[in-house]
Structures are given as C-alpha cells and as structure tokens.
Amino acid sequence: MAGSRGLNDSRAVGTADDATETSDAEREPVLSVRGLEKAFGGTIALAGVDLEVLAGEVHAVVGENGAGKSTLMKILAGTQQAARGSITLGGSPFAPRDPVVARRAGIALVPQEPELAEHLSVEENVLLGAEPGRAGLVDFPALRARATTALAHVAHGDSAIDPARPAASLGPAERQRVVIARALALASPRVLILDEPTSSLTSTDVEQLFVTLRKLVARGLAVLYVSHFLEEVMAIAHRFTVLRDGRSVATGDIADTTPEALVRAMAGAAVALRPRHADRTPGEVLLSLGALAGRHLPHSATLELHRGEVLGIAGLIGAGRTELLRAIFGLDPVRSGTIRVHAEMGPAGPPRRLAQGVGLLSEDRKAEGLALDLTIAENTVLTRRLGRGPLIDPRRERATARDFVARLGIRCRDVGQRVADLSGGNQQKVALARLLHHDADVLLLDEPTRGIDVRSRADVHAVIDELADRGKAMLVVSSYLPELFALCDRIAVMCRGRLGPSRPARELDAHAILLEAAGG
Numbered sequence: 116m117a118g119s120r121g122l123n124d125s126r127a128v129g130t131a132d133d134a135t136e137t138s139d140a141e142r143e144p145v146l147s148v149r150g151l152e153k154a155f156g157g158t159i160a161l162a163g164v165d166l167e168v169l170a171g172e173v174h175a176v177v178g179e180n181g182a183g184k185s186t187l188m189k190i191l192a193g194t195q196q197a198a199r200g201s202i203t204l205g206g207s208p209f210a211p212r213d214p215v216v217a218r219r220a221g222i223a224l225v226p227q228e229p230e231l232a233e234h235l236s237v238e239e240n241v242l243l244g245a246e247p248g249r250a251g252l253v254d255f256p257a258l259r260a261r262a263t264t265a266l267a268h269v270a271h272g273d274s275a276i277d278p279a280r281p282a283a284s285l286g287p288a289e290r291q292r293v294v295i296a297r298a299l300a301l302a303s304p305r306v307l308i309l310d311e312p313t314s315s316l317t318s319t320d321v322e323q324l325f326v327t328l329r330k331l332v333a334r335g336l337a338v339l340y341v342s343h344f345l346e347e348v349m350a351i352a353h354r355f356t357v358l359r360d361g362r363s364v365a366t367g368d369i370a371d372t373t374p375e376a377l378v379r380a381m382a383g384a385a386v387a388l389r390p391r392h393a394d395r396t397p398g399e400v401l402l403s404l405g406a407l408a409g410r411h412l413p414h415s416a417t418l419e420l421h422r423g424e425v426l427g428i429a430g431l432i433g434a435g436r437t438e439l440l441r442a443i444f445g446l447d448p449v450r451s452g453t454i455r456v457h458a459e460m461g462p463a464g465p466p467r468r469l470a471q472g473v474g475l476l477s478e479d480r481k482a483e484g485l486a487l488d489l490t491i492a493e494n495t496v497l498t499r500r501l502g503r504g505p506l507i508d509p510r511r512e513r514a515t516a517r518d519f520v521a522r523l524g525i526r527c528r529d530v531g532q533r534v535a536d537l538s539g540g541n542q543q544k545v546a547l548a549r550l551l552h553h554d555a556d557v558l559l560l561d562e563p564t565r566g567i568d569v570r571s572r573a574d575v576h577a578v579i580d581e582l583a584d585r586g587k588a589m590l591v592v593s594s595y596l597p598e599l600f601a602l603c604d605r606i607a608v609m610c611r612g613r614l615g616p617s618r619p620a621r622e623l624d625a626h627a628i629l630l631e632a633a634g635g
C-alpha cells in the first residue's frame with residue numbers, strides 16, 4: 116500500500132480545545148512516572164524520566180529517534196521492565212511484569228503498525244483472545260454484542276464498521292479504529308497509548324482519528340500520544356512531555372508552546388530546516404518509462420528522470436506510487452509499457468537492477484528494507500560486500516559502516532549492534548546507508564523520512580541534496596508535501612493508478628497537488 120502519511124501538509128484537524136471540556140475532578144492524575152531508568156547492555160535507553168498524565172487529556176510524548184519514547188511505552192505496557200524508578204497508576208504502585216497484567220490494570224497500547232488476523236472478521240479481531248464462551252464454545256451473539264459496543268466508541272457519523280466484515284478488506288484508517296476498539300474491549304483502560312498512530316493515514320483519516328480521540332477523552336480516558344508530526348501534536352494534545360537522551364527535559368501545556376520551542380527542547384538546540392535548494396541543471400536521462408503498467412497498479416506511468424535531479428511523486432494512499440517503484444525495481448511484475456535504464460530496455464529483477472545502478476529504499480523497512488537480526492555493519496554492506504574474491508573483510512566492513520554512522524548520525528552502541536535493537540528512525544538511516552554504500556546512479560526512495568524525527572529528517576534531506584549535486588538521479592515518493600517542495604526539482608501527481616505530467620516544483624502549491632490527487 117503506497118504512502119505512509121496523508122497527503123495534506125496543513126491538516127484541518129481542529130485543536131485540542133475542541134474536545135468536550137472535563138471538570139477538574141475528572142482530570143485527576145491517572146499515571147505518574149518518577150525517575151525511570153533502563154539500559155540495554157552499555158546503551159542507556161532511559162536515564163531518568165518523569166511523566167504525569169491526567170484523566171481526560173491527550174498527553175503528547177515527543178523526542179528525537181533514540182530519545183527513549185519507545186522504551187518508556189514498552190515499560191508502561193509491560194513488555195519491558197524498568198531498572199529503577201517508580202510508576203503509579205490510579206494512585207497505586209504499578210510495575211507490570213507482562214502485557215496481560217498491564218491490560219488488566221488499565222494500560223492499552225496501540226502499536227504503530229496495527230496488527231490484525233486477516234482471515235478473521237472484524238468482530239473476531241476485536242475480541243481476539245477474550246472470546247465469550249458457553250459450554251466450551253464461542254458465544255457468537257455475545258461476541259457480536261461486545262464487539263459492536265466497542266466499535267461504537269470509535270465510530271463517527273455514518274462510518275460505523277460492520278462487525279461481520281472480513282479484516283482483510285479494511286483500509287488503513289479502519290484497521291486503526293479496529294485496533295483501538297480491541298484495546299477498549301479487552302479491558303477497561305484508563306490510559307490508551309498510541310504510538311505514531313497516523314503513520315499510514317491520509318489527512319481525512321487523521322481528522323477522523325482525532326474525532327475518536329476527543330470522544331474518548333471526553334469520557335475521562337487519558338491518551339498518551341507519541342508522534343513525530345508536531346502539527347498533529349499542536350492540534351490534538353492538551354499537554355506535552357519532551358524526552359531527550361533518555362531524560363524528560365520539558366513538560367507543559369500545548370497552548371503555552373510552539374513547534375519551534377518543541378524542536379529546540381527535542382534537539383537541545385535550534386534545528387534549521389534546509390530551505391529549498393537552488394535550481395539544478397539536469398543532465399542525461401538515466402531512467403525512462405513509457406505507459407508502464409503493473410499487474411494491478413500502476414495503470415499508466417510515463418516519465419523521464421535525469422542525472423542530477425530529484426523528481427517527486429505525490430498522491431493519495433492507494434494511488435499506486437509504491438507499486439510504481441516496485442515495478443521499476445523488479446519486485447512487482449510489469450504488465451505492459453516500457454522501462455529504460457541507461458541504454459538497457461525492458462523489465463528486470465532486483466539483481467539486474469542493482470547491477471544497472473538502480474537502488475530502492477522500501478517504505479517497509481522491517482519487512483523488506485533490513486535484515487533485522489544482522490548487525491549495522493552487515494546491513495550496510497549487504498548488497499556490496501567488501502573483501503577479496505569470495506572472502507569478506509570484516510575490518511573494512513566495520514570501517515565503512517562507521518563512516519556512514521557518523522555521516523548519517525546513527526545512534527548506536529557500535530556497528531556490531533543488531534539492527535533490531537535500534538529505534539525506527541535509526542533503522543531507516545541504516546537502510547539509507549546501504550543504498551549509499553551501493554553507490555547507485557538511480558535511487559528510488561519510498562517515504563525516505565517515514566517515522567524519523569525533525570533533526571534526522573533534516574539530515575536525510577541534506578544527503579539527498581548532496582547526492583543530486585553529485586549527479587545522482589532520484590525518484591522520491593512522499594506523502595508529506597513540505598518534503599516534496601523542499602527536495603524536488605519537479606513533481607508529478609499519481610491519481611487512481613495514473614501518473615500525471617511532471618511540473619517544476621516552484622510552479623506548484625499544495626492546493627493544486629491535492630486537487631489533482633483527488634481527481635479534481
């Protein structure tokens with residue numbers, strides 16, 4: 116499924132003040148964290164975190180990748196245990212030894228990637244693991260009644276989800292709502308944790324999610340909202356806590372802060388986002404597509420990508436942007452049309468594309484972009500091993516990886532650390548490091564800054580600018596319009612599987628792109 120966020124760069128999502136106001140008595144502290152510490156070997160993940168969450172509020176937790184957000188949430192959800200510090204829930208000591216204990220106590224975690232049993236119905240997913248029974252059999256009428264009640268809490272307008280619907284047929288926003296309904300159905304949560312909840316949602320989906328959250332906090336639920344998108348934090352949160360290097364460094368009311376102040380607290384200094392680059396002079400054509408069609412998507416895509424330029428692809432989720440890159444790289448079959456790389460015509464598999472100097476950065480880094488059980492060094496050189504003949508030179512591999520760690524600002528213990536142990540943003544940087552090490556001439560970048568923080572995003576943008584200046588040709592899919600405007604020389608819009616003509620980025624605005632993406 117293409118894209119990782121909605122297309123809108125200025126979401127009309129309302130503000131936290133739009134939520135139904137709760138009384139002071141209802142907004143009592145429900146969760147308190149004091150001096151929480153956690154280390155993994157020699158890596159300190161939490162070095163003293165304080166956090167207080169009130170009933171009936173959305174409390175945003177923000178910070179750079181590696182700041183400790185994920186570790187904190189895992190401790191609260193019972194999947195990890197703290198080394199030192201204390202947690203109280205509803206005024207009582209709280210130290211869950213596993214997720215079941217945490218859920219029973221009232222902590223519900225909704226992960227970044229909603230996981231559903233695709234072969235089951237919606238109602239079966241909502242009550243998965245807690246099915247009501249009678250005489251050793253599942254009581255399906257009771258199951259449907261309980262699932263319908265839970266789904267009603269996340270419904271709005273005419274958008275109720277049919278409990279009997281197959282889970283495999285759900286879109287990203289519907290999957291998110293089903294997972295939230297499951298969290299509400301399996302326990303009586305006091306705190307709902309949402310980890311990057313909008314990473315796969317369109318702007319309309321985000322608006323609907325915020326409607327749901329306002330309904331929940333109006334009932335007195337506390338929501339911990341983890342996000343890198345500061346515009347969302349400003350729109351939905353009542354209060355915030357900033358983590359940096361495993362410590363809580365700032366907290367307060369959203370009404371009393373600004374995105375710039377949050378960035379300074381996250382980074383420890385002001386982060387200057389790169390202004391749009393000066394116009395570049397494109398060179399020879401390195402990649403050419405003629406009415407390219409895949410088995411399902413895209414339906415038709417024609418473009419020319421020149422040396423030394425960045426061509427952006429905008430569009431809504433499901434428009435076929437990811438499928439376009441996969442067809443070019445040979446991961447998805449080509450039904451018709453032409454592909455030319457340098458002087459070679461025709462479709463080819465990934466090994467041939469790599470040999471031709473084409474590299475792909477997948478939007479799904481965990482499933483396709485990385486070998487999670489291998490080290491940083493092994494992942495960095497995976498497609499271009501260093502050594503003599505069939506022999507591998509580990510010293511050269513480690514030295515090369517250390518160079519990329521320094522260049523991309525990858526936070527790690529050392530290059531021998533497993534990639535699975537890194538934060539999502541640092542994993543993304545390792546995937547990018549491998550692409551840079553391969554030294555491809557044509558780079559297909561699918562959501563290159565998905566799930567990474569403001570500073571890391573600026574680092575990746577700087578690398579992309581540097582590569583274009585060195586004569587690399589880049590095709591960039593991004594759902595974040597400010598990113599496309601900052602990076603790209605030209606932008607083309609994909610709508611319902613068809614790629615429109617590219618135009619200079621300086622001649623476009625967000626409204627024009629949104630209108631074209633929606634078929635207007």
